[in-house]
Amino acid sequence: MNLMKDRLLLIIFAAVVLAAPLIFAPTGAAYPDLLQRFAIYGIFAIGFNILFGLTGYLSFGHAAFLGVGSYSAVWMFKLLSMNIVPALLLSIVIAGAFSLLIGYVSLRRSGIYFSILTLALAQMSYNLAYSVLTPLTNGETGLQLRLDDPRVLDAAGDAGSLPSTNFFGLEMKEVFWNPTIFGYDLQFNWGYYVCAILLIASFWISIRIFRSPFGLMLRAVKTNQTRLNYTGINSRPYTLAAFVISGMFAGLAGGLLASMDPLAGAERMQWTVGGEVVLMVVLGGMGTLIGPILGAVFIKYFENIFSKINDGVLHGWFAIMPEWAENAMVLIISPFVGKGWHLTLGALFMLVVIFLPGGLVDGAKRIGRVVTGANRRAAKVGIE
């Protein structure tokens, strides 16, 4: 029963992800760059949810692992090959090792102290990336590809242009299919599909972890760690394993960001990025399977679409009104859109936390209950 449900969920999820360029077309978000972002931050949030959603340990430092993943990937592009496979592998390994280190230190404390420790360590990494580690990170400019990079495995490319990232010859940027369906100009590119396959794989891993004894122990850590310890379970390695797994997911996401656009900067390690993933998971529904991905899509959509609505667009919307009303409406709404999109996001976040503690997933469930409840009532009336 449960198995069937999970399988169904995975199949539906995979179908939606693979058809995303079509599904998102009416929302104006169906361009490769944004779709890739949805998938990448979805992976980031899935991983974060394994730590935060299951064990309740709130880390503010996961941006550091995202950044480390990006740097590792770009170094791989510079030194070895423009193929993304070794780059992603290195991102995961390095981020895993780094999270083992940070997790080992921060997990000595729990609650707010843990959060503060992760925040401090991540900010430290960020500042190191800017200053002392400049030979590795190229400081403020960020790590970029150059023509004279060695790239040992790639045959000497055509001089004069930078090579692009690829998956065994399939170039990430290449749009392989460009049809017009229902009047929408659709773009299917390799980059998105690499991200999509990895997102589906991550989702599958997340389902397996949720249903495993390991996942059960993690949920037990969240409800009553004392009892767990007196039940003969050593909770520390469990939380550390969850921390490292989520760090590896973050590393993968960072590596993917670099694979889609081969440069890495320290701003990716800033704590606001780590805070954003917390927002994603809480907004979507922490501890749920699909919630983190919903949250990631929601926030990235806001960031990229809502922020593009400027006064000109608003004037267009209210053009039918008399001019004084049009101006008034634009005046009222403009602080909340465009550059002020954070304001709307903040308000929405507050509303969700206050009225829907279980996030968007909780909201969907409630709506579902209302609908099915209504159906049942309707059926009853029909019988009578």
Add this chain to the structure above:
Amino acid sequence: MGILEVQNVNKRFGGLQALNNVNLSVEQGSVHALIGPNGAGKSTFLNCLIGKLKPDTGSVMFDGKPVLGKKPHEINQLGVSRVFQTPEIFTDLTVFENVMIPCFAHRDGAFKVNAFARVLRDKEIRQQAEHMLEDMGMKDKMSVHAGSLSRGDKRRLEMAMCLVQEPKLLLLDEPTAGMARADTNNTIDLLKHIGESRNITKVIIEHDMHVVFSLATTISVLAQGAIIAEGLPDEIKGHPKVREAYLGEAEV
């Protein structure tokens, strides 16, 4: 030599001598009751046994192995389970999951990464947990969230979680506190039943003399951090020092 040997245990909290040279020997298969007035140090004593507190001096041997300085999960893995005064259960998980966790701990040890196994495919664990819940008469509540159980059921659930691990020593901290008379009698029956079928040694802290005298094979009396008397239930009933320190008020 008993299964649990406690020697010269001292514990001081600032100016308070919570445990004063406590010696205790618990025989294999016995039900050893620890009684005493409030603040006598009974709970402190239990906390020292399970690794929650570390005594200042003294030694605790369980099953021939030293226990002091070991972490709670290590002590549990040696075969010591504890039922707390206020039930410690996983309130956000279902009753079934609550019982499966100790099953996993018992079989797989303190840490095992089995992130790709499926909990519900594990027949052995499922059967163990289902059996236990059936024995406890809680099978119909298997999929209920533990947090929404009644107080009595929470206690029974916690007991199920301890018993399913087949501990060698079960520590019970006021297992009937706050229960109605009928529930208390049920718990007494349950504890007797457990004792007969599984030969588990029990150390029980209790205020209710009815429970103590129904269950205990040996009684130790703790007052102001020291053991003032020890013996069979009948000896303790008539002991003048005990009457003075404790039972005098209760008129048993």
